[in-house]
Amino acid sequence: MSWGWDVSTQDLAWWRHAAIYEIYPRSFADGNGDGEGDLRGVIDRLPYVAGLGVDALWIAPWYPSPMADGGYDVTDHRDIDPRFGTLADAEELLDRAHALGLRVLVDLVVNHTSEQHPWFRQALAAAPGSPARARYFFRDGRGPEGGEPPTNWISAFGGSAWTRTTDPDGSPGQWYLHTFAPEQPDLDWSSPRVAEDVDGVLRFWLDRGVDGFRVDAASAMAKPAGLPDADPALQVAWTPREWADHPQWDTDGVHDIFRRWRRVIDDHPGEQVTVAEAVVKDPERLARYVRPDELHTAFNFTFMHASWDATVLRSVVDDTLASLAPSGAPATWALSSHDEVRPVTRLGRTGGITDPVLGRRRARAAALLTFALPGGVYVYQGDELGLAEVEDLPEHALQDPVYRRTAGRARGRDGCRVPLPWSGHHPPYGFTDGPGAPWLPQPATWSDLTVEAEDGDPGSVLNLYREALRLRRGFRDEPGLVWAGDPSDRVLDFRRGDRLRCVVNLGPTPVDLPGPPTLWSEPGSPDGRLPTDTAAWYVG
Template identity: 50%
Template sequence: MTQHLAAPADAAPATGTQSDWWRDAVIYQVYPRSFADGNGDGMGDLEGIRSRLPYLKELGVDAVWLSPFYASPQADAGYDVADYRAIDPMFGTLHDADAVIREAHELGLRIIVDLVPNHSSDQHEWFQRALREGPGSPLRERYHFRPGKGKNGELPPNDWESIFGGPAWTRTENPDGTPGEWYLHLFAPEQPDFNWEHPAVRDEFRSILRFWLDMGVDGFRVDVAHGLVKADGLPDIGAHDQLKLLGNDVMPFFDQEGVHEIYRSWRKVLSEYDGERVLVAEAWTPTVERTANYVRPDEMHQAFNFQYLGTHWDAAELRAVIDASLAAMRPVGAPTTWVLSNHDVTRHATRFANPAGLGTQLRTPGDRELGLRRARAATLLMLALPGSAYVYQGEELGLPDVTDLPDEVRQDPSFFRATGQDGFRDGCRVPIPWTVGGSSYGFGAGGSWLPQPATWGRLSVEAQTGDPTSTLELYRSALAVRRERPELGAGESVEWLEAPEGVLSFRRGGFVCIANTTGRAITVPLPGRLLLSSGEEIRIVDDEALVPADTTAWWAV
């Protein structure tokens, strides 16, 4: 695979003085347990992250988003938080967190941390006291405790289901051993939902925000941002499709109007601090127009574009989602975000290796060569669009999902529950490879918490560094071009150009992007000087260019 490369990525990422840095930032998601292991126990940690920060600077990203590292029983990989102001010992200490933040800033990188406000761990002090004190405890008002239906309260309070499968209610046992009230958990039973109508919950999270802002973090990615407020009376939903629970339809526990008052109050907290601190919403909503409500001028700064993530490698479908996304964000003055992979979905190198229509949770590896070719092309398309882009750790190595993990090693809680999420998220969470050899390919000295494939070494950072055909060097080059060209990054629109069926072509100032989503080479008028290609060499004859199948090319006009 021959590839035209740009100049080496030697420009420094954005500094702390840049205004509105989040409008065009490339943000790299670190899943701490799978990024780098600093103490050799087989589990990634903060010291491992700190040691690899120079790699992220060299890659060319602007900010690093850390998935949860808080004190937690790890019932859902840290998204069940027992103490929001403490670090789980498996990841290190507050001193380690401080070192990561400080050294990232010294390198010109920003740090965004995950915040999980919809629910806590069932081991949280508030919830444990609520259980001990029994019905009537004031602490129960901070969650959703309800008496059951039926003659003896033996039925759940309503018909809501958990996102992970099964009922969204679990019955408690009273201090005297008798059956008690039920509590709501939209996710695992170990994750009871907070009652955001209670002022103590609101006060507590404003305090948590200040704690981490005082530590120096640059922002928060807000987990389940659409779920905090529930409809009055917790009404039944009746017959429904399980997929609607993920935000694909109107539900009484998601995307309620009351969430926006919460985020307006959070925005005021962030405004107390210097340095452009940001809020990023993980908000699953039925439409991009609903998502735009979370990023109005006095609320959050960004929201994930899940409609784009779920789009197939198809020119017409991509163009429709791009247009709709840009149009939805324009009235509220927010940047559009673009993302292809994260810790909850099958990596796009595997999604694109399979037939379209199979969704974002796949169990089959598909055509590896085809998937990687499309993934590289999709990356160049994404990085050329106006706004901010997210990169999930390992995608810059072209990593596929690990689809053949034995059942006995899986840890995704939804894997063990029926009719909920697919339960195969572990496949995108396998620790990434750093070196060609070693017991864990450089992840750490003590193996890895999920088994890595035998082929991982040839996909490692060490194997790909310096190889002009590698996916890693493609990402480095693309991010360098993105920084160097003023047309790229922030913006509100693209100028679509005429193109053959199956091809996307658009212009941004003196820059043109052409993405061929078809399985055959396409001839297009020569736009200008070739900057970068995602795949095979672009053949140029006279005033025409032959763009290979499943390839994206960047041009200077």
């Protein structure tokens, strides 16, 4: 089977095949010695990012925030959190990145605000039914004296999606909706004041030179009129991709919001891009987010969560390309993010036990597979070093609200957010040179995984990424994909025109190759065969 489309001027837009590096600023590099990453640290390390061979970077939220949810609880969408720096630092970062040939995407977090946002404080001080409360979802409770939540909706982080307020006189008040933590009240996008203000947020950052937006919680932003109860069978916390037909997730109203944004972005000079965090049930639903008048691209979580199985992966790739073909939108591939278990750990799990050697081998092969597919790719900071999830963080260090909201049943996402190791043989590994300890503790076993250590090792994960991203520039705009063989053989084998052949062996035994590859994910067998859990590229 083959997938292809006509190449046009639009097809060659930079974002259609870009490699984009995600920076979680609190954990990337500390420039002022307080133990937390900041924009000065990012600026200082921009040459490293450019040297990877990526085209752009995406910076996770840098806005003022109480950090109840890692920066995704925003108090001001037009400023920078003081722990990260200043608006002047952000403008310098944009200038420096652009000078290095890097575009910059920023997070757009507008499904909700922080509970400390001025709007929400005004709403709490205002009376029920007031314009201030109309920006959010305030409702009277059900049952005797309104003591029960207005609906049966749940939070993605566990527990009810409703929290009751206290009136100024100390008596119980209305309830407010929060799809995530109670510190993150949902905005009501049927309010014209909300929509108009976010138009202004988009223009504010576009005028400062950002090259696009990653849209947080895109599937959650619209709620149906009347807020009907959900089917109890759908009430599964922290698995919103299972919330198909749920009234608080992936409803048709989200698309009106994105059409409005697209008009704002298209009216601005330049070639800016949007990418949706749209966790939905299947590729067909995802394709709705990237219709020609909506968002440009969307993360492919089905691929990210797919098992290490040739039949499964080939099916995901085929379904993705088929669903996107009618709109002409490019696919967007990623192996992880600041919300996901790192691939070394995820792919190394067998029978509930993680084998880091197996995981790193598979993660190297998965990287070559991902970079070979048509469309854009995202790389999460640290994956290029082969870092594993830190699964033994002490309980007192955990900060993710998922841990608290699930009473410890889920440890949350802190394990993929541990600060990066840059140099040296002991923590803090060059992440900070000040007296402040890293805000999350780093493992004592990372000395061989620092940038410094891997830079000088030709066989390191870092140098594999650099070479793969360099070679990718030669074939990334090649249209289409043509499969060879059958996935039941446990091998993925495909071509991108005459410029790339990619072969990935997911089976238990080595397989024959047509000759010496241009690039291996691991050293090949002495007889030239492709070992298990290994990928090979032939680049023309």
